[in-house]
Amino acid sequence: MQEHRYAIIGAGPSGLAAARALQKAGIAFDGYEASRGVGGLWDIENPRSTMYESAHLISSRTTTQFAEFPMDGAPDYPSHRVLIEYFRDYAARFGLDARFRFDTKVTRLERTDDGGWMLHADGAVAQRYAGVILANGTLAEPNIPVFPGEFTGELLHTSAYKRATQLTGKRVLIIGAGNSGCDIAVDAVHHAASVDMSVRRGYYFVPRYLFGRPSDTLNQGKPLPARLKQLVDTRVLRAFTGDPVRFGFPKPDYRIYESHPIVNTLILNHLGQGDLRIRPDVDRFDGTTVHFRDGSSGEYDTVLLATGYTLDYPFVDRAELNWTSWSPELFLNVFPPSFNGLYVMGMIEASGIGWQGRYEQAELIAEYLAALERDPARAEELRRRVADDPWPDLTGGYRYLGLERMSYYVNKDAYRAAVRSAVASLREAPGPAVRDAAPRRRAKARA
Ligand SMILES: Cc1cc2nc3c(=O)[nH]c(=O)nc-3n(C[C@H](O)[C@H](O)[C@H](O)COP(=O)(O)OP(=O)(O)OC[C@H]3O[C@@H](n4cnc5c(N)ncnc54)[C@H](O)[C@@H]3O)c2cc1C
Numbered sequence: 001m002q003e004h005r006y007a008i009i010g011a012g013p014s015g016l017a018a019a020r021a022l023q024k025a026g027i028a029f030d031g032y033e034a035s036r037g038v039g040g041l042w043d044i045e046n047p048r049s050t051m052y053e054s055a056h057l058i059s060s061r062t063t064t065q066f067a068e069f070p071m072d073g074a075p076d077y078p079s080h081r082v083l084i085e086y087f088r089d090y091a092a093r094f095g096l097d098a099r100f101r102f103d104t105k106v107t108r109l110e111r112t113d114d115g116g117w118m119l120h121a122d123g124a125v126a127q128r129y130a131g132v133i134l135a136n137g138t139l140a141e142p143n144i145p146v147f148p149g150e151f152t153g154e155l156l157h158t159s160a161y162k163r164a165t166q167l168t169g170k171r172v173l174i175i176g177a178g179n180s181g182c183d184i185a186v187d188a189v190h191h192a193a194s195v196d197m198s199v200r201r202g203y204y205f206v207p208r209y210l211f212g213r214p215s216d217t218l219n220q221g222k223p224l225p226a227r228l229k230q231l232v233d234t235r236v237l238r239a240f241t242g243d244p245v246r247f248g249f250p251k252p253d254y255r256i257y258e259s260h261p262i263v264n265t266l267i268l269n270h271l272g273q274g275d276l277r278i279r280p281d282v283d284r285f286d287g288t289t290v291h292f293r294d295g296s297s298g299e300y301d302t303v304l305l306a307t308g309y310t311l312d313y314p315f316v317d318r319a320e321l322n323w324t325s326w327s328p329e330l331f332l333n334v335f336p337p338s339f340n341g342l343y344v345m346g347m348i349e350a351s352g353i354g355w356q357g358r359y360e361q362a363e364l365i366a367e368y369l370a371a372l373e374r375d376p377a378r379a380e381e382l383r384r385r386v387a388d389d390p391w392p393d394l395t396g397g398y399r400y401l402g403l404e405r406m407s408y409y410v411n412k413d414a415y416r417a418a419v420r421s422a423v424a425s426l427r428e429a430p431g432p433a434v435r436d437a438a439p440r441r442r443a444k445a446r447a
Contacts, residue, residue: 004373007032007119007129009106009315011096012040013355014346014362015135016087017066019096021362025370030129031100032121038097039087040137042080044162048140050180050309053163054187055080058179058263060214064354066090076214101125106136109316109342117341120315131341133365134313138347141312143404144305149285154302158184161304167192170301173290175282177203177249178405181306182264189275196298198290200281202252204234205241207265215263216352223413226397230255247271248278259401260409261351308405311347326407331386332394332419333408334361335368339383343368349405353412360419367426378426385425392418 004027008018011033022029035046044051056079057064061071069090074082091097101121108120109132117132119125142157154170158180164187172192174181177199188195206215224232234256245251247268252259270276280292291297311327321328321344322336330336333347343365346358371379396411 004130004369005029006131006133006369007106007117007127008100008133008135010040010135010137010345011035011038011091011100011102012042012135012137012346013087014137014358015040015100015133016091016096017355017359017362018133018135018345018365019099020066020090020094021359021366022369023094023096023099025366027366027369027373029099029133030127031096032104032106032119032125033100033102034105034122036102037088038091038100039084041139042083042087044080044084048137050139050159051080052158052161052180052184052187054183057083059352059354060208060216062214063216063220063352065356066359067356069093077208106315109320111320111340115341131343131369133343133345134316135345136313138311138349138408139309141310142305143308143310145307147282147285149291151285151288151290151300151303153288153300155305156302157305157307159309164188164191167302167304169193171299172196172302172304173198173279173298173300174304174306176200176306176308177262177267178260178306178308179262179264181304182262182267184304184306185276186264186266186270189270193301195276196279196300197276198279198282198292199249201254202244202250203259204237204252204256204261205244205265205268206237206261206263207240208263210236210240223396226257226411230257230398233257241265241268244268250280254401255399257351257398259403259406260349310404311408313344316342326404328408331391332361332364332415332422333410334364335386337386339386347408348415349409350412350415353410353415357412357416360416360423364419364423364426367423371426382422382426392421394418 006029008015008029008031011031019031041049041051043049056077060076061074065071071086104121106121110118112118112128117129119127119129142159161184167188168191170192171194172188174185174197177197185195185197210218280294283291283293288299289297290300320340330344334344336342345361368379394410394415396414398411400406400409
């Protein structure tokens with residue numbers, strides 16, 4: 001009989017969470033990491049890292065940290081330098097480093113005739129596993145939109161942005177105002193000759209602190225119904241940050257939390273000081289001129305695309321992950337419906353899900369693998385439910401925008417409840433937990 005040994009691809013927060021959960025469940029595994037060590041994109045020296053020098057945690061440490069390894073004594077919003085040390089300490093504390101092969105990039109996964117997976121990696125590694133956990137990150141492959149015309153200045157994606165001095169003396173246009181775009185704009189105003197920001201839609205800006213506390217630590221516990229939370233938080237934001245339309249942003253054509261909120265109010269300060277300007281959506285490039293949709297134009301040395309990332313699992317056929325349009329369609333964003341022995345970690349975007357939310361995904365995988373070995377009927381019951389029953393609604397009642405980056409977005413409370421329910425159903429005698437989840441296969445995104 002083949003040994004039930006599993007592989008984990010990636011030693012970022014998700015891969016470490018998977019390693020820890022499998023370790024606790026007594027499941028044998030080997031980890032593979034393309035970079036020199038643990039920490040994923042929080043290691044700015046990792047060639048695939050999209051971190052920049054000024055980056056800090058956007059969510060606060062208490063809502064983000066692993067529950068069994070609190071970041072005691074750290075600031076509320078630590079910098080990436082503090083965070084990489086945190087992950088190194090986490091791996092050292094639980095002896096996880098020794099379980100990974102570093103500087104070893106996985107290049108290919110192929111099914112074996114006996115239902116396992118052959119993993120090919122750098123250095124002519126070829127090893128058979130019963131299953132593979134994919135934790136290779138979601139924020140590494142740049143999403144580069146195509147614009148009409150040609151820009152002859154410097155065209156960069158945020159993935160290539162490391163420090164503000166890259167922009168010294170330049171006339172900079174940042175396209176997109178997500179969290180990275182806003183962080184970089186705030187950096188750029190101190191170095192660039194001028195900074196403009198082109199936006200397609202309005203945004204909601206959440207301050208880091210509300211009532212003297214990290215804003216994401218308020219209203220924890222029992223979540224408010226979506227519409228009530230939208231109403232309350234819109235009012236609170238209006239009172240604290242004012243109306244972004246006053247600073248030149250378009251009025252959002254959606255409600256708060258229907259897209260990822262921007263945790264940055266410095267951007268509004270700089271707009272108020274006249275340090276940067278908001279421009280409309282880009283119409284076309286022409287040499288170093290950028291024409292905007294309202295007929296205006298500007299001259300730029302550097303265009304910085306803050307246009308996000310695209311999911312990428314280049315080492316495995318797309319059909320194996322049940323790709324639909326922008327993203328794989330997976331039960332709880334983890335299990336391909338075919339239950340083919342691949343498990344995806346970290347393919348979640350959510351406000352406030354943190355690394356503990358990723359760890360809970362890992363616990364679910366570990367619980368399923370343990371059931372496969374020790375109580376196959378329970379694993380079979382989960383597979384039956386996934387095939388026959390409606391999938392849980394992970395939106396929490398929010399109507400997410402129909403955008404690529406929102407295609408695997410979840411509401412943290414709805415998601416964690418659904419994961420807990422699936423874990424409970426694997427631990428206990430098959431019960432109604434998963435079946436009772438809201439009747440929706442996948443929440444419809446808004447067009
Ligand atoms: C500027 C910035 C700020 C952020 N702030 C927050 C925040 O405040 N809160 C929050 O929760 N999240 C934040 N994030 C999101 C961040 O993605 C997660 O915190 C976390 O890093 C995700 O972990 P991961 O392990 O899934 O992916 P990653 O950290 O990307 O790790 C993936 C790992 O897989 C490795 N790998 C990739 N391909 C292969 C291969 N073929 N073979 C072997 N190894 C491979 C990579 O080298 C990497 O080490 C932020 C991201 C950025 C860029």
